[in-house]
Amino acid sequence: MLAEFSIVPLGKGEHLADPIAEVLKIVDESGLDYRLHAMGTEVEGDWDAVMGLIKRCHQRMAGRCNRVYTQIKIDDFKGQANMLSSKVGAVERRVGKKLKT
Numbered sequence: 001m002l003a004e005f006s007i008v009p010l011g012k013g014e015h016l017a018d019p020i021a022e023v024l025k026i027v028d029e030s031g032l033d034y035r036l037h038a039m040g041t042e043v044e045g046d047w048d049a050v051m052g053l054i055k056r057c058h059q060r061m062a063g064r065c066n067r068v069y070t071q072i073k074i075d076d077f078k079g080q081a082n083m084l085s086s087k088v089g090a091v092e093r094r095v096g097k098k099l100k101t
Contacts, residue, residue, distance in 0.1 A: 002075040002083040003050050006040035007057055010067040019064055023057045033084055035101070040071070044084050047076070 009019050027034050027041060030053045034043040043050055054072060061068045075083065092099050 002044050004040050004042045004073045005054050006071050007061050008069045009061050009065040012065055026057050035084055
């Protein structure tokens with residue numbers, strides 16, 4: 001399964017790189033394949049591993065502030081693997097060139 005999530009600590013100002021970096025250390029250490037982008041993080045793995053990771057990230061952020069907003073999108077496509085790269089590759093083949101990621 002592929003999940004995209006973003007975690008925002010509310011009441012912590014406009015610049016969030018420090019708390020987000022703390023959460024991304026958890027993601028990086030998970031061993032799951034992931035991609036960080038400007039508005040969130042995509043992670044791929046089985047349901048329990050991905051949801052457990054998102055839960056740990058949410059809890060870490062909740063330990064830093066009183067209110068946390070977490071948004072999750074899930075693409076659960078049975079029998080598919082390497083969706084992080086294959087979904088982008090399918091579009092690139094149709095466009096006829098490598099796109100910015």
